[in-house]
Amino acid sequence: MTIPARQRQGLDGSWEFRAPPRFSNWLAAAVPGCVHVDLRRNGLIDDPFWGCNELKLGWIEQTDFVYRRAFQLDPELLRLEHVELVAEGLDTVTEVRLNERLVARTENMFVEYRFDVKSFLRPGENVIEILFLNSHDYIASRLRKNHFREWNDPVGGCSLIRKQQSSFGWDWGPRLPTCGIYRAIYLEGWERARLAGLTVSQEQPDELRIRPWIEGGVRSRDAVMFSLLFDGQVVAQSRSRAIRLKDPQIWWPNGLGGQPRYTLVAELKDGSRLVDRTEKRVGFRTVKLECRRDRFGQSFGFIVNGRRIFAKGVNWVPGHSFPSEVSAATYRFLLLSARRANMNMIRVWGGGIYEPDLFYNLCDELGLLVWQDFMFACSLYPGREYRSLYAPEFIYQQRRLEHHPALALWCGNNEIELIPELRLSPMHLAKYHFVFRKLIPTILRRGGSSLPYWCSSPHKPVRCVRGSGKDSGDTHDWSVWHEMKPLEHFQTTNHRFVSEFGMQSYPHPEVALTFCDPEDLNIFSRPMENHQKHAGGNSRILEYLGRRYPFPRDYAALSYLSQIHQAYAIRSGVEHWRTAMRGCSGTLFWQLNDCWPVASWSSIDFGGRWKALQYDARRFFAPVLVVAKLNGRVTAGKGNYYQNTISGAEIVVASDLVEQLEFELRLAIFHLGRSEPLADTVQPDGVGYGEVTRVLSIDLSKLIQKHGAANLLLRLEVRHERELLSENTVLCDLPKFISWRKSPIETSIQPCSPRKFRIDLKTALPQYQVFLDLPGVKHELTDNFFEVWPDQIRSTELSLDCDLEVADLRERLKIFSIADAI
Numbered sequence: 001m002t003i004p005a006r007q008r009q010g011l012d013g014s015w016e017f018r019a020p021p022r023f024s025n026w027l028a029a030a031v032p033g034c035v036h037v038d039l040r041r042n043g044l045i046d047d048p049f050w051g052c053n054e055l056k057l058g059w060i061e062q063t064d065f066v067y068r069r070a071f072q073l074d075p076e077l078l079r080l081e082h083v084e085l086v087a088e089g090l091d092t093v094t095e096v097r098l099n100e101r102l103v104a105r106t107e108n109m110f111v112e113y114r115f116d117v118k119s120f121l122r123p124g125e126n127v128i129e130i131l132f133l134n135s136h137d138y139i140a141s142r143l144r145k146n147h148f149r150e151w152n153d154p155v156g157g158c159s160l161i162r163k164q165q166s167s168f169g170w171d172w173g174p175r176l177p178t179c180g181i182y183r184a185i186y187l188e189g190w191e192r193a194r195l196a197g198l199t200v201s202q203e204q205p206d207e208l209r210i211r212p213w214i215e216g217g218v219r220s221r222d223a224v225m226f227s228l229l230f231d232g233q234v235v236a237q238s239r240s241r242a243i244r245l246k247d248p249q250i251w252w253p254n255g256l257g258g259q260p261r262y263t264l265v266a267e268l269k270d271g272s273r274l275v276d277r278t279e280k281r282v283g284f285r286t287v288k289l290e291c292r293r294d295r296f297g298q299s300f301g302f303i304v305n306g307r308r309i310f311a312k313g314v315n316w317v318p319g320h321s322f323p324s325e326v327s328a329a330t331y332r333f334l335l336l337s338a339r340r341a342n343m344n345m346i347r348v349w350g351g352g353i354y355e356p357d358l359f360y361n362l363c364d365e366l367g368l369l370v371w372q373d374f375m376f377a378c379s380l381y382p383g384r385e386y387r388s389l390y391a392p393e394f395i396y397q398q399r400r401l402e403h404h405p406a407l408a409l410w411c412g413n414n415e416i417e418l419i420p421e422l423r424l425s426p427m428h429l430a431k432y433h434f435v436f437r438k439l440i441p442t443i444l445r446r447g448g449s450s451l452p453y454w455c456s457s458p459h460k461p462v463r464c465v466r467g468s469g470k471d472s473g474d475t476h477d478w479s480v481w482h483e484m485k486p487l488e489h490f491q492t493t494n495h496r497f498v499s500e501f502g503m504q505s506y507p508h509p510e511v512a513l514t515f516c517d518p519e520d521l522n523i524f525s526r527p528m529e530n531h532q533k534h535a536g537g538n539s540r541i542l543e544y545l546g547r548r549y550p551f552p553r554d555y556a557a558l559s560y561l562s563q564i565h566q567a568y569a570i571r572s573g574v575e576h577w578r579t580a581m582r583g584c585s586g587t588l589f590w591q592l593n594d595c596w597p598v599a600s601w602s603s604i605d606f607g608g609r610w611k612a613l614q615y616d617a618r619r620f621f622a623p624v625l626v627v628a629k630l631n632g633r634v635t636a637g638k639g640n641y642y643q644n645t646i647s648g649a650e651i652v653v654a655s656d657l658v659e660q661l662e663f664e665l666r667l668a669i670f671h672l673g674r675s676e677p678l679a680d681t682v683q684p685d686g687v688g689y690g691e692v693t694r695v696l697s698i699d700l701s702k703l704i705q706k707h708g709a710a711n712l713l714l715r716l717e718v719r720h721e722r723e724l725l726s727e728n729t730v731l732c733d734l735p736k737f738i739s740w741r742k743s744p745i746e747t748s749i750q751p752c753s754p755r756k757f758r759i760d761l762k763t764a765l766p767q768y769q770v771f772l773d774l775p776g777v778k779h780e781l782t783d784n785f786f787e788v789w790p791d792q793i794r795s796t797e798l799s800l801d802c803d804l805e806v807a808d809l810r811e812r813l814k815i816f817s818i819a820d821a822i
């Protein structure tokens with residue numbers, strides 16, 4: 001094969017930067033990167049995440065920075081017809097110069113820029129210089145007196161700039177708007193024509209439709225030859241824009257099948273001459289969004305490969321305050337964590353960034369469907385007047401991402417339809433309609449998209465009267481947390497799809513100690529207040545904890561209780577929506593990750609420590625879920641007199657296992673102070689895909705009368721041929737009214753393979769929410785925050801990324817249960 005004449009010269013690596021008059025000397029910089037990281041590396045600022053340092057860095061967003069580097073031009077490049085400067089990510093307002101001549105101005109961090117620079121280049125040494133104009137002045141020059149104030153930006157105006165909205169401050173993120181070359185930058189030379197992109201879409205199970213985007217001279221319709229390869233073998237070829245394969249291997253979301261992928265190769269020919277070649281990893285799958293009138297209103301559900309699925313997943317925010325700083329290992333770890341927690345969908349939320357290719361490749365590989373927002377969130381945005389900024393962004397992102405089998409939905413924005421001013425102002429409504437009802441869908445259609453488009457999250461296509469038992473579209477249910485409703489609120493809802501709901505928790509003490517000294521480990525200290533970005537956040541956590549849990553003895557206990565409460569809150573929503581039989585088709589909780597160490601709704605602490613919620617997600621998103629629906633509840637009315645009306649429970653099992661399942665439900669009722677269960681029943685039953693079965697109805701009134709509700713714990717297990725598929729623990733009283741008894745937990749640690757150990761736990765009395773911790777050692781556990789029962793050995797597997805002897809491990813291992821929090 002002739003090698004196509006597309007050549008690259010990378011410009012990443014060592015650059016220099018300065019900001020006269022603040023500092024005029026050229027200092028070392030790294031590309032891709034950003035100015036905060038470069039300033040820190042040069043010792044000009046302190047760690048932006050430490051204490052209240054964030055507050056001292058406001059000058060950066062008001063300062064212009066210049067970046068430059070010299071390079072020896074590859075002489076081969078100049079011989080080619082076109083030489084382009086390609087910048088995959090410039091953040092944000094810039095002037096790009098080559099050899100002191102202005103090449104272009106840019107003002108959108110969400111597009112790849114390509115400039116024809118052949119006439120700017122010279123043989124030998126060249127100098128590229130990029131001036132980053134500060135975002136503060138850019139916004140100020142566009143601000144009008146009556147500008148609508150954004151919900152989260154404390155200063156205002158961020159909706160006027162095409163830059164990561166949450167970098168201006170969010171209710172979980174610091175205000176650290178940075179600037180810089182945050183993705184790859186290079187020169188690319190080519191001859192005659194170039195394959196600028198391939199849009200791959202799919203409506204038939206065995207056919208991919210391909211739209212090649214060609215730039216330059218070759219225009220003939222059949223100039224592109226497509227080949228499909230599997231395991232290195234060509235399995236189909238075509239010159240038309242459809243490639244068909246008999247019985248292709250089908251790509252499925254996690255839990256429903258495998259993720260086989262094919263390589264699609266496109267070769268652009270001019271006569272017999274190969275001009276350009278490009279390849280993409282693709283998969284065969286169809287995705288539809290079903291919105292059908294039914295007795296509950298209008299449905300909202302994903303149909304993948306003809307199968308209705310229950311979406312189980314989470315919302316994703318940028319993995320770091322500075323987008324260039326998220327390593328490939330972090331992306332892999334976080335997305336693998338989602339897969340390990342039995343998730344099958346991840347929502348790239350509209351206040352962040354369009355993630356790099358790596359992110360979407362990982363989602364393809366791991367079977368995580370992507371709900372992709374366009375980058376608009378919680379604000380009213382400019383309309384037609386920004387068309388020239390918006391259109392290239394939408395076109396670019398569709399061409400870049402549409403071929404990923406994981407991509408399931410394009411969504412216009414986050415929460416703009418919830419803004420009351422939208423409905424009150426015809427001007428804002430017109431702008432909204434232009435961007436989200438006209439421009440985006442038109443661009444997607446013209447670009448050959450086969451994916452569903454949803455104009456906003458949440459969006460209600462059919463207005464259903466609140467409380468009528470009917471609903472439509474997707475829902476962000478923030479009645480719990482923002483409105484502080486009790487967790488039982490979830491059980492009163494009939495949502496068709498819950499794309500956000502959440503509960504905050506505190507970071508693990510070790511994570512908190514990355515931003516404050518031990519004496520500041522108090523949630524009301526200045527550094528900790530600065531790492532709680534929701535103004536009412538601390539009081540909300542404390543209020544919710546007070547409703548259910550005992551008063552914590554110190555920060556470690558507070559962090560632990562806040563985490564088990566967070567897990568309980570999210571579980572109570574998921575349990576309801578997976579089993580309510582009300583036609584709910586998915587739950588995505590808020591949020592998987594953090595962009596810095598902070599008190600937030602995340603299930604994984606910044607740095608990678610799983611919180612209790614992430615471990616529990618693995619259980620409540622497992623293909624089989626057993627739930628006890630209690631009859632009665634504990635309430636306090638006038639005078640704070642508590643009443644417990646719990647008298648029994650219905651045990652139900654839900655499944656999204658593809659095969660029909662025959663199982664055994666085991667229900668054991670324990671007394672907190674005894675090692676033998678008071679009752680132990682086994683009940684066989686079966687459940688099919690997408691079904692919920694009521695297995696058992698139990699009357700607890702006699703046991704409650706005899707032993708007291710506060711002494712009873714219910715253990716539910718669903719097994720298939722001894723394999724544990726689902727487990728659940730149910731309390732009959734509020735944890736704060738239970739006299740938790742501490743009984744020593746015996747551990748046995750066995751090395752399994754290098755740096756991997758099996759830990760077996762044994763105890764004489766039931767131990768609730770046992771948390772294994774290894775302070776100071778980076779580790780992962782397959783399971784944590786679970787109950788240890790007296791009649792069973794509980795096991796979990798530990799992996800370390802350093803060598804440690806068993807004796808050392810035993811010494812460091814800390815075991816914590818609810819009794820230790822008080």
Ligand code: BMA
Pocket residue numbers: 170171172351378414415476500590601
């Ligand atoms: C949701 C999100 C974010 C926010 C979160 C927590 O509505 O869309 O705007 O961070 O709530 O308040």
